[in-house]
Amino acid sequence: xxxxxxxxxxxxxxxxNIYYTTRQAYKRQFNYRKFWQMITEQGxxxxxxxxxxxxxxxxxxxxxxxxxxxxxxxxxxxYIQRSDGSAKGDWDVGITIDVLEAxxxxxTVILLSGDGDFDLLLTKVREKYQVNAQxxxxxxxxxxxxxxxxxxxxxxxxxxxx
Numbered sequence: 001x002x003x004x005x006x007x008x009x010x011x012x013x014x015x016x017n018i019y020y021t022t023r024q025a026y027k028r029q030f031n032y033r034k035f036w037q038m039i040t041e042q043g044x045x046x047x048x049x050x051x052x053x054x055x056x057x058x059x060x061x062x063x064x065x066x067x068x069x070x071x072x073x074x075x076x077x078x079y080i081q082r083s084d085g086s087a088k089g090d091w092d093v094g095i096t097i098d099v100l101e102a103x104x105x106x107x108t109v110i111l112l113s114g115d116g117d118f119d120l121l122l123t124k125v126r127e128k129y130q131v132n133a134q135x136x137x138x139x140x141x142x143x144x145x146x147x148x149x150x151x152x153x154x155x156x157x158x159x160x161x162x
Contacts, residue, residue, distance in 0.1 A: 007043030007132075010102040012095050013072070014113035015052040018156075021114050021138040028161040030112075035136070035160055036070050039110065047102050048072045051091035055079045096121050108132040111150075116143025123149045136160070 013032075022030045039045060050067050054060070054076040064074045077091060092115065103109055103125035111118060114137035122133040126149075135142070135150040139157075147153045 007107040008046045008105065009039060009043045009108045009110060010047035010099070010106045011039065011045060011049070011072075011110045012099055012102075012112070013048075013050040014091060014095060014111070014115060015050050016091075017113045017115055021141040022156060022161060025138045025141055026158075026161055030156060031160050031162045032067060032072070033070055035112075038160075043108065045071065046106060047098075049075055049095075049098055051075045051077075051095055053077055053079045092117050099125060103129040103131050106131060108134060110134045110136065112136045114138055114142035114146065116145045119143065119145040119149040121149075122146070126151060 018030050022028060036045075036048075048071055050064075050072040052060070052064065052074060056079075064076075067074055075091070075094065077094075095111075095113075095118070099109055099111070099121055109122075109125055109131050111122065111134070113135070118135075122135070125131050126133050132151045133149070134152045134154065135146055136154045136156055137146065139155045142153070
């Protein structure tokens, strides 16, 4: 892609991961609006997907509406309660497929997650498509392998929290 043009950016948010890691580390929530403003200064956001689990409660619906208002497309999976009481709600494969597709068309892929399962994905898209692969995560709760696989790691700290 021509470097004179505005960089094209694709954002992928592992909503559950960001929610739980910011809550665990800081007892606060991630500031998606501030994040969006920061990223628009880097280039044109052409894809912005937020992957969430649909429990159908009012708070969650308000949150998803707020994300839509900012500019995110919300991708929902049903919340599954297993018979043993554990829950299932994993977007790893969906995120991976979408990142692989988007990497062909953008200059930068931004992943908001601390999940080390994405390290191979970022290594692959960097090598195959020469994209800039940025990760935003809570430092103490982000897998070292994911940090190493990224072109750039940005710590989620007080400046990105509500």
